[in-house]
Amino acid sequence: MRHLPYFCRGQVVHGFGRGSKQLGIPTANFPEQVVDNLPADISTGIYYGWASVGSGDVHKMVVSIGWNPYYKNTKKSVETHIMHTFKEDFYGEILNVAIVGYLRPEKNFDSLESLISAIQGDIEEAKKQLDLPEHLKIKEDSFFQVSKSKTMNGH
Ligand SMILES: Cc1cc2nc3c(=O)[nH]c(=O)nc-3n(C[C@H](O)[C@H](O)[C@H](O)COP(=O)(O)O)c2cc1C
Ligand SMILES: Nc1ncnc2c1ncn2[C@@H]1O[C@H](COP(=O)(O)OP(=O)(O)O)[C@@H](O)[C@H]1O
Numbered sequence: 806m807r808h809l810p811y812f813c814r815g816q817v818v819h820g821f822g823r824g825s826k827q828l829g830i831p832t833a834n835f836p837e838q839v840v841d842n843l844p845a846d847i848s849t850g851i852y853y854g855w856a857s858v859g860s861g862d863v864h865k866m867v868v869s870i871g872w873n874p875y876y877k878n879t880k881k882s883v884e885t886h887i888m889h890t891f892k893e894d895f896y897g898e899i900l901n902v903a904i905v906g907y908l909r910p911e912k913n914f915d916s917l918e919s920l921i922s923a924i925q926g927d928i929e930e931a932k933k934q935l936d937l938p939e940h941l942k943i944k945e946d947s948f949f950q951v952s953k954s955k956t957m958n959g960h
């Protein structure tokens with residue numbers, strides 16, 4: 806994909822509260838401006854990459870871009886699940902994201918269980934992919950070191 810890696814940051818906003826409550830997989834949602842500023846040819850789907858909160862450590866992540874067909878959302882969302890256990894929620898903080906690779910298109914599922922196991926499969930696949938040297942090097946990108954008050958691709 807022409808636009809990868811794609812770097813962006815934005816303040817974490819509230820979604821529908823389904824990620825952690827229904828799925829056991831919290832997703833930090835980006836505000837509308839970040840969603841609207843994605844390059845038009847980044848297709849919807851599930852991606853993997855790196856993420857940090859504020860000036861914190863960089864962790865592996867998976868990100869879902871689209872309309873969540875299982876829930877039939879009418880607004881496009883960009884939601885990041887970080888493979889790290891945080892002590893508390895971080896609504897309102899700046900989430901820094903490097904989208905590195907594509908996994909699959911968004912799908913509908915006939916049960917919540919199948920959605921959850923698909924997401925767990927994505928997480929395992931992302932962990933493996935991100936250990937490749939070409940992906941590991943993006944973790945060290947200066948994007949994650951610069952002042953975290955700066956915004957990119959959406960203010
Ligand atoms: C790795 C990953 C893959 C996902 N794949 C799908 C999918 O294929 N279809 C779908 O409807 N939603 C998918 N989702 C989105 C979940 O439905 C969504 O995160 C959940 O509805 C939480 O929404 P909320 O943040 O508004 O609470 C995925 C989320 C993640 C993190
Ligand atoms: N590992 C994590 N990855 C993403 N968000 C997390 C994580 N741990 C805690 N959170 C918190 O959980 C929130 C997302 O939970 P979620 O159920 O998806 O609610 P919402 O619908 O408001 O996005 C994030 O905004 C963040 O504050």
Ligand SMILES: [Mg+2]
Nearest residue numbers: 820824832833
């Ligand atoms: Mg969420």
